[in-house]
Amino acid sequence: MPVGxxxxxxxxxxxxxxxxxxxKLAGLVTSFVLALEFNDPKFLGAILGAxxxxxxxxxxxxxxxxxxxxxxxxxxxxxxxxxxxYVRQGSVIFTxxxxxxxxxxxxxxxxxxxxxxxxxxxAGIWMMTTAPQKLTLGLLxxxxxxxxxxxxxxxxxxxxxxxxxxxxxxxxxxxxxLDLNTGNPFARASKSVSVIGPLFLRALALSQSLAVAxxxxxxxxxxxxxxxxxxxxxxxxxxxxSFALLLIALGLVMRLKxxxxxxxxxx
Amino acid sequence: xxxxxxxxxPIIEVRDVTYxxxxxxxxxxxxxxxxxxxxxxxxxIGQNGAGKTTLAKTFxxxxxxxxxxxxxxxxxxxxxxxxxxxxxxxxxxxxPDHQIFAKSVREEVAFGPRNLGMSTAEVNAAVEHAxxxxxxxxxxxxxxxxxxxxxxxxxxxxxxxxxxSPVMVVxxxxxxxxxxxxxxxxxxxxxxxxxxxxIIVITHDMDIVAEYASRSIVxxxxxxxxxxxxxxxxxxxxxxxxxxxxxxxxxxxxxxxDARHKFPNDILTVQEFRAVLNERLLAKRRT
Numbered sequence: 001m002p003v004g005x006x007x008x009x010x011x012x013x014x015x016x017x018x019x020x021x022x023x024k025l026a027g028l029v030t031s032f033v034l035a036l037e038f039n040d041p042k043f044l045g046a047i048l049g050a051x052x053x054x055x056x057x058x059x060x061x062x063x064x065x066x067x068x069x070x071x072x073x074x075x076x077x078x079x080x081x082x083x084x085x086y087v088r089q090g091s092v093i094f095t096x097x098x099x100x101x102x103x104x105x106x107x108x109x110x111x112x113x114x115x116x117x118x119x120x121x122x123a124g125i126w127m128m129t130t131a132p133q134k135l136t137l138g139l140l141x142x143x144x145x146x147x148x149x150x151x152x153x154x155x156x157x158x159x160x161x162x163x164x165x166x167x168x169x170x171x172x173x174x175x176x177x178l179d180l181n182t183g184n185p186f187a188r189a190s191k192s193v194s195v196i197g198p199l200f201l202r203a204l205a206l207s208q209s210l211a212v213a214x215x216x217x218x219x220x221x222x223x224x225x226x227x228x229x230x231x232x233x234x235x236x237x238x239x240x241x242s243f244a245l246l247l248i249a250l251g252l253v254m255r256l257k258x259x260x261x262x263x264x265x266x267x
Numbered sequence: 268x269x270x271x272x273x274x275x276x277p278i279i280e281v282r283d284v285t286y287x288x289x290x291x292x293x294x295x296x297x298x299x300x301x302x303x304x305x306x307x308x309x310x311x312i313g314q315n316g317a318g319k320t321t322l323a324k325t326f327x328x329x330x331x332x333x334x335x336x337x338x339x340x341x342x343x344x345x346x347x348x349x350x351x352x353x354x355x356x357x358x359x360x361x362x363p364d365h366q367i368f369a370k371s372v373r374e375e376v377a378f379g380p381r382n383l384g385m386s387t388a389e390v391n392a393a394v395e396h397a398x399x400x401x402x403x404x405x406x407x408x409x410x411x412x413x414x415x416x417x418x419x420x421x422x423x424x425x426x427x428x429x430x431x432s433p434v435m436v437v438x439x440x441x442x443x444x445x446x447x448x449x450x451x452x453x454x455x456x457x458x459x460x461x462x463x464x465x466i467i468v469i470t471h472d473m474d475i476v477a478e479y480a481s482r483s484i485v486x487x488x489x490x491x492x493x494x495x496x497x498x499x500x501x502x503x504x505x506x507x508x509x510x511x512x513x514x515x516x517x518x519x520x521x522x523x524x525d526a527r528h529k530f531p532n533d534i535l536t537v538q539e540f541r542a543v544l545n546e547r548l549l550a551k552r553r554t
Contacts, residue, residue, distance in 0.1 A: 063290060165365075168360075168365050169365050169366070171324075171329055172358075172360045172365045172366040173366060174329060174349060175327055175329060175353060175357070175358035175360075176353065176357075176366065176378055176379035176382060176426065176427070176430065177349060177350045177353035177354075177379060177382035177383050177430070178378075178382050179349055179350065179382075193368065194368045194378065195368075197368035197369075198364060198365060198366065198367060198368045201364065201368075201412065202364060202365070205364070
């Protein structure tokens with residue numbers, strides 16, 4: 001994950017400037033639904049490819065998307081390691097502990113990893129192309145109470161901040177000879193207490209000081225709030241949302257017809 | 268590891284070190300070379316972004332140079348392990364809350380020595396010694412988070428002292444502290460330095476530098492632009508201007524007086540100022 005104070009990367013791209021945050025949210029939901037509609041790695045790979053192209057079209061540096069892909073890569077490895085133990089369909093390649101490992105089992109594991117990749121890359125592109133204030137505004141326009149909308153966008157804004165705090169705390173403990181990279185999983189988990197403890201307390205202190213600072217500036221004095229940034233759904237947004245809905249419906253039909261489904265009976 | 272060294276021997280040698288963060292094209296450190304000796308009390312000064320903290324983080328292997336080499340107690344930081352370097356160079360962070368996590372002051376101080384593999388008896392002795400030195404023995408069983416900011420800062424220093432490292436890097440030790448708290452910490456570092464330990468302080472507070480550091484290293488844009496005796500550096504306006512630093516307030520006052528009354532212009536501390544003033548008054552009374 002990138003370490004910084006906001007995931008948002010300012011750019012003059014169409015996705016950044018011309019598309020309403022609600023439309024982008026609809027696009028994100030569509031990518032999630034499509035990821036769940038198929039379980040064939042070819043289809044899921046194509047969706048991931050399309051998402052990466054959208055990211056590049058939005059002028060996002062590929063290196064900023066890489067951490068999401070690397071994280072998803074770990075899920076692919078876990079998927080490939082676990083799913084063949086459950087999926088028996090397909091030709092047997094080899095056996096482990098008298099359990100057959102099949103081609104479809106391996107491909108299904110890969111597909112599950114691709115699902116996580118789609119979701120994390122989709123969420124990453126959404127956060128990198130939507131300014132925090134527009135994000136809040138979009139949620140408010142969708143009927144979310146102001147406090148809830150603010151809490152949500154603040155949470156998103158805090159992710160990289162907490163990430164930076166985590167890096168700093170881990171560094172401070174390493175300076176006291178704590179080696180977080182060695183030992184068995186149990187030993188590592190117990191070592192991480194010295195990082196998670198201060199991180200938790202820092203997060204609480206940060207949120208408390210933010211709350212006080214906001215109240216000091218009159219937060220909550222009025223229920224109705226004006227905004228310095230205005231957003232509006234225009235024709236292009238309606239076209240994109242209609243297209244997204246169409247994609248979801250098409251995916252559903254394909255799913256019912258068994259297209260893009262490698263293993264039936266599994267989501 | 269560092270027990271064979273005596274005061275004055277090199278303990279950190281920085282050789283043509285360049286450092287740039289991943290994905291950046293800017294050299295945060297640019298061909299830095301310097302030597303820090305055992306027993307030095309060094310101030311690393313310079314404006315924000317000058318590379319002071321980055322340089323200090325290479326001393327204990329938290330960062331590895333992009334090019335060049337760094338020897339700590341004659342061991343290259345690239346090949347020395349984390350624990351091996353932590354034994355020589357302790358690092359106190361600017362914000363003590365970045366490292367405090369234990370349920371008691373005693374446990375917090377014991378964390379580093381335990382990581383170094385000390386026996387229970389050694390850990391207990393190190394904790395007692397460190398808490399005595401920072402005058403916090405009476406707080407040994409307190410919950411660290413109920414302590415005030417000054418006390419937490421002292422606890423952070425104690426937790427590094429307990430590791431017995433011959434070098435201690437302290438990043439902005441006086442930030443967020445009132446004058447008494449700041450002087451407490453600095454006097455504590457002076458006592459630790461008097462026992463032959465090396466202290467490297469990263470600070471913007473020129474009054475603190477003038478009062479405590481015998482040597483100053485001035486950094487600008489990743490380069491060392493001056494390195495030497497604190498008095499020589501803090502009274503050299505050209506160097507300070509280049510590094511966007513201000514003269515210590517008492518030096519400035521002395522230099523303002525100097526123009527009219529030939530007051531020494533290399534005064535660094537209030538005590539020195541007072542001594543000169545007393546001398547002048549006595550001389551005047553005699554005449």
